[in-house]
Amino acid sequence: MSEDFKQAALDYHANPKPGKISVELTKPANSSRDLSLAYSPGVAEPVKEIAADPENAYKYTSKGNLVAVISDGTAILGLGDLGPLASKPVMEGKSLLFKRFAGVDSIDLEVESESPQAFIDTVRRIAITFGGINLEDIKAPECFEIERTLIEQCDIPVFHDDQHGTAIVTVAGVLNALEIQGKKIEDAKMAVLGAGAAAISCSKLLILAGMNPQNIFMCDRKGVIHSGREDLNQYKQAFAVDTDKRTVDDALNGADIFLGLSGPNMVTGEQIATMADNAIVFACANPVPEIMPEIVKEVRPDAIMATGRSDFPNQVNNVLGFPFIFRGALDVRAKRINEEMKLAAAKALANLAKEPVTQEVLDAYGVDSMAFGKEYIIPKATDSRLLGAVSTAVAQAAIDTGVAAGPLPANYPLKSLDDI
Numbered sequence: 001m002s003e004d005f006k007q008a009a010l011d012y013h014a015n016p017k018p019g020k021i022s023v024e025l026t027k028p029a030n031s032s033r034d035l036s037l038a039y040s041p042g043v044a045e046p047v048k049e050i051a052a053d054p055e056n057a058y059k060y061t062s063k064g065n066l067v068a069v070i071s072d073g074t075a076i077l078g079l080g081d082l083g084p085l086a087s088k089p090v091m092e093g094k095s096l097l098f099k100r101f102a103g104v105d106s107i108d109l110e111v112e113s114e115s116p117q118a119f120i121d122t123v124r125r126i127a128i129t130f131g132g133i134n135l136e137d138i139k140a141p142e143c144f145e146i147e148r149t150l151i152e153q154c155d156i157p158v159f160h161d162d163q164h165g166t167a168i169v170t171v172a173g174v175l176n177a178l179e180i181q182g183k184k185i186e187d188a189k190m191a192v193l194g195a196g197a198a199a200i201s202c203s204k205l206l207i208l209a210g211m212n213p214q215n216i217f218m219c220d221r222k223g224v225i226h227s228g229r230e231d232l233n234q235y236k237q238a239f240a241v242d243t244d245k246r247t248v249d250d251a252l253n254g255a256d257i258f259l260g261l262s263g264p265n266m267v268t269g270e271q272i273a274t275m276a277d278n279a280i281v282f283a284c285a286n287p288v289p290e291i292m293p294e295i296v297k298e299v300r301p302d303a304i305m306a307t308g309r310s311d312f313p314n315q316v317n318n319v320l321g322f323p324f325i326f327r328g329a330l331d332v333r334a335k336r337i338n339e340e341m342k343l344a345a346a347k348a349l350a351n352l353a354k355e356p357v358t359q360e361v362l363d364a365y366g367v368d369s370m371a372f373g374k375e376y377i378i379p380k381a382t383d384s385r386l387l388g389a390v391s392t393a394v395a396q397a398a399i400d401t402g403v404a405a406g407p408l409p410a411n412y413p414l415k416s417l418d419d420i
Helices: 003-014 032-038 044-052 054-060 085-102 116-129 142-153 161-181 197-208 248-252 293-299 322-331 339-353 359-365 385-400
Strands: 066-071 105-110 132-135 158-160 190-193 216-220 257-260 280-283 304-307
Touching (some): 066 085, 066 116, 085 322, 132 322, 142 158, 142 197, 158 161, 158 322, 161 197, 161 257, 161 280, 161 304, 161 322, 161 339, 190 197, 190 248, 197 216, 197 257, 216 248, 293 304, 322 339, 339 385
Parallel strands (some): 066 105, 066 132, 132 158, 190 216, 190 257, 257 280, 280 304
16 A cells, blocks of 8 residues: 555545544424424423334334444454454444445444453343444454344344355355356355355355355365364364365365455465366455466466455455345344345345446446456446345345345335435
């Protein structure tokens, strides 16, 4: 990152007013009558209605369009455990994206907690305030137990985006890459480098999409996670396969897919060269991927390449998912975001990439043309059709699986933020 960009980032966050979000009023507050309605004595009426029926909170307050973005700061971006306060710019950024792309109001909450249980207790006690909870930048394996417990204890959607947002966008890209490369998901072999929250969630969702679990060779710092190892936690144990593969080299040799969710420059061109014909390479470490696209192109010109970066084709970008997933879940009052809703979101993304690219996207990227193919397997974040496509797919899946408390809204599919 250049010094100019670093300073520009600091200036962006500091000026003209510190931070990236603020609170706005949705009702008039000018006259004496306005203030009487907004607070005392008028506010007593919705209070009594909610006391009589808690569901009225969705009618008389902002609960139904309010998401909490919550972190303990133990896994901030690629920077590690820098504490909850240091995570605040990231959480504010998440709130900005919720509002910008899906019209979802959100507030960031940074929690000082001495243990996962303390974090769980804190979030559970305040959950009643919100329509949904987005967990963020919480290290593995604690994040698995935190999310699982909060899903059980809360009656609103709880979603750890580092796990599932990454998984949804990755699965969308993999499905399209397999189609372009002429491969079937049930036959494909995948080497996964990294065994943290994102890697495990991506692998789970790919299995739901049709991948054979025995064809997934996940690698941690000690090599392939295989059935003979006795040092695996319960989350890694679920991906232990009966194989004689032991190293990353072994896992990559003959693999159709490489999924990197680890760190910078972890894989060489020589290793990628051993993959199967028409390989698929997802090197998603940020800001420096496991292997740079130019290296892959040199050793394997037949490969499809994706990264987490916006300056290369096929960016695996969580903003393609989480704003619209919450939009759909909130609008049908879903109690949770289940696996079927995640897969529906992934398939909606995959399908949208096959549609003709709109002029707004071409203008945003300064190109004359863009079409479904090796360098365009995932939609772009500026595509306004994401709002309607993904939110509708998620909302319908929630209804179909019985976790929605309401019907598909009459204004669906959404065309723009003005429809909300």
